[in-house]
Amino acid sequence: MVESQKGVLTEPAQHSVMLVLHDVAPQTWEDYRTFVQAVDHLGNIPITWLVVPDFHRRNVVATDIDFQRRMHHRLERGDELALHGYYHCDDGPKPRNPHEYFMRRIYTWEGEFYSLGQQQALHRLHAGIEVFRHNDWPLHGFVAPAWLMSQGTRAALRTLPLAYTSDPQHLFTLPDFTALDAPGIVWSARSAWRRGLSKVISDHREVRLENAATIRLGLHPVDMRHEFSRDYWLNTLQRLIEKGRKPMTKFAWLSTQAPSLRSVA
Numbered sequence: 001m002v003e004s005q006k007g008v009l010t011e012p013a014q015h016s017v018m019l020v021l022h023d024v025a026p027q028t029w030e031d032y033r034t035f036v037q038a039v040d041h042l043g044n045i046p047i048t049w050l051v052v053p054d055f056h057r058r059n060v061v062a063t064d065i066d067f068q069r070r071m072h073h074r075l076e077r078g079d080e081l082a083l084h085g086y087y088h089c090d091d092g093p094k095p096r097n098p099h100e101y102f103m104r105r106i107y108t109w110e111g112e113f114y115s116l117g118q119q120q121a122l123h124r125l126h127a128g129i130e131v132f133r134h135n136d137w138p139l140h141g142f143v144a145p146a147w148l149m150s151q152g153t154r155a156a157l158r159t160l161p162l163a164y165t166s167d168p169q170h171l172f173t174l175p176d177f178t179a180l181d182a183p184g185i186v187w188s189a190r191s192a193w194r195r196g197l198s199k200v201i202s203d204h205r206e207v208r209l210e211n212a213a214t215i216r217l218g219l220h221p222v223d224m225r226h227e228f229s230r231d232y233w234l235n236t237l238q239r240l241i242e243k244g245r246k247p248m249t250k251f252a253w254l255s256t257q258a259p260s261l262r263s264v265a
Contacts, residue, residue, distance in 0.1 A: 016214040016253055017245040018182070019237060020048045022143075023088060023221050025055035026067040031221035038234055040077075045237070045247040049074060050084035050143050053131045057087050062131055075137065080249035082141040083132065085112045086124040113144040118152035125156055140251040141165060164254055168218075171250065173258050180257055183209055184216035185236070189229045199232060206236065214253055215240065 019039065021032055039045050051071065053061050061067060071081055091112070113121060125142065132139040140163040144153065147167045157165055158175040165172050168186065170179040185205055187198035209215050217237060223229040241247060 015212070015245045016248045017237065017240045018048060018214060018216045018248055018250055018253060019045060020050065020184075020216055020218050020250065022050045022084065022218060023052060023055065024049045024084070025052045025059040025061065025088075026064045027055055027059045028221040029067060029070065031224040035219075035224050035230055035234065039237065042238060042241070044078070045241070046078045046080065046249045046252065047074065048080045048082060048249045048251075051081050051132075052084050052088045052145075053086050053128050055088050057091075062134065068135055071135070071137065078249075080140070080251050081132070081137050082143055082250065083125075083128045083139060084143050085145040086128050087112055088145045113153040114146075114148040114150055116150050116152050118155045121150065121153040121156040122159070125160060129160070140254075163251060166250070171254055173254065178258070180254070181212070182214050182216055182253070183212055184218045185209075186218040187220070187223050187229055187232075189220070189223045189226055195226060195229050198229070202232070202236070206240075214248075215245070216250075 021036075024032070036047070039047065049071065051061065052059070075081065113124075116124070128142075129139060142157065142160075142162055142165050144165070149157075149165070154177065158177075160174070162174050164174055165177075166182070169181070169183050171182045172179055183205075185202050187202065188194040189198060206215075217233060219233055223233060237247075
């Protein structure tokens with residue numbers, strides 16, 4: 001119990017954990033299937049699925065009826081679907097300077113919204129929103145691939161009826177981009193040495209975040225292809241819940257922090 005400014009005893013706010021699956025598309029569904037079954041076996045744990053409408057230009061959600069049914073089923077369980085780019089690949093003009101080259105060719109090849117102008121970003125955002133509307137999927141948030149957004153993308157988001165976007169350590173309410181601390185843990189799992197290093201860094205980060213109001217677990221399909229990383233995520237999720245953290249979707253958590261949020265109808 002804690003004492004408020006008026007002297008009334010109240011319960012302290014419960015800490016939370018968000019399970020967020022990135023790069024969700026027909027192609028990556030099989031990567032996640034076994035892990036999600038294990039999560040469902042733990043109990044009622046809501047998941048935020050970051051859906052890519054046409055992953056790498058060869059996974060068209062709008063024409064995949066089986067995938068649409070799976071997402072409807074997840075919504076019925078209490079999960080959240082968020083828009084995660086449109087193609088999730090950087091198909092813009094060649095980098096113009098060393099900094100752009102590093103961000104778009106070394107750091108990642110998937111920063112789709114890193115170099116888009118406002119109208120280009122709006123075009124892809126509207127196309128993604130239409131996929132959600134066509135399927136009657138509630139839409140509250142947009143997450144840029146690799147969390148990289150141009151100023152044009154930020155300007156575009158200010159004009160749309162979305163509630164939030166994010167970077168690796170924050171959720172931002174829209175349209176004003178008010179930052180809320182929501183630190184995350186994420187792995188680089190493409191090689192054995194990266195997985196080993198990710199485990200060391202993540203264990204250390206979890207200790208540092210012990211008192212954080214919320215922790216985001218950001219999973220990627222490649223994490224699911226290796227038993228070592230897959231077991232890490234399941235064990236960490238279970239441990240954080242056993243420590244008293246309440247599992248929540250992104251939008252559910254945001255609704256407790258900023259009750260007046262907008263979203264696509």
